[in-house]
Amino acid sequence: MQTLPINWLVIILAAGLRMVVGVVWYSDLLFKKKWLELTSQIHPRMQAGVIRAVVLDSVMSLLMALILSSEIHFIDARGALAGAVVGLANWLGFVFTVHATLFIYQGRPLQLIAIDAGYSLIALVSMGAVIGNWP
Numbered sequence: 033m034q035t036l037p038i039n040w041l042v043i044i045l046a047a048g049l050r051m052v053v054g055v056v057w058y059s060d061l062l063f064k065k066k067w068l069e070l071t072s073q074i075h076p077r078m079q080a081g082v083i084r085a086v087v088l089d090s091v092m093s094l095l096m097a098l099i100l101s102s103e104i105h106f107i108d109a110r111g112a113l114a115g116a117v118v119g120l121a122n123w124l125g126f127v128f129t130v131h132a133t134l135f136i137y138q139g140r141p142l143q144l145i146a147i148d149a150g151y152s153l154i155a156l157v158s159m160g161a162v163i164g165n166w167p
Contacts, residue, residue: 036102042166043101046159047093053158054089057151070144100156101163115164119156127152 058064100119103109109118131149134140 036105038098038101039166042163043094043097046097046100046162047090049158049162050093050096050155051090053155054151057147057154063147063151066143067147070141070147096156097159097163100159104160104163109160109164110167112161112165115160115162116157117160118164119158119160120153122160123149123153123156127156 056062058067100122103122104115104118107118109115128149131145131152135142135145
């Protein structure tokens with residue numbers, strides 16, 4: 033069995049990148065207004081627990097970066113492009129399929145699915161590129 037060399041600096045950088053992408057994606061510059069409109073009943077609850085949400089999101093970002101790093105390592109994807117492709121494959125196989133299922137079964141608005149899944153696409157591809165670029 034292969035051992036997994038963990039480059040914690042890269043894991044932290046990739047997790048931080050995911051958080052930065054989220055801040056920009058859900059900002060006034062991009063999709064904040066539409067996202068708030070589509071989640072109007074969810075938003076007040078989110079404001080009440082924003083610190084808890086950010087802490088948990090940070091932990092999930094670290095976990096996501098760690099898992100993505102292990103996948104990139106085990107398939108020997110070297111370079112930013114190869115890492116980005118692994119991120120894209122993960123998004124397509126796991127994130128997009130879950131969001132599409134939410135649209136189908138829960139009747140969530142397609143625009144909401146597109147905004148949230150789009151964020152995950154940019155985040156995972158970017159994280160993969162960063163992780164793949166380091167040995």
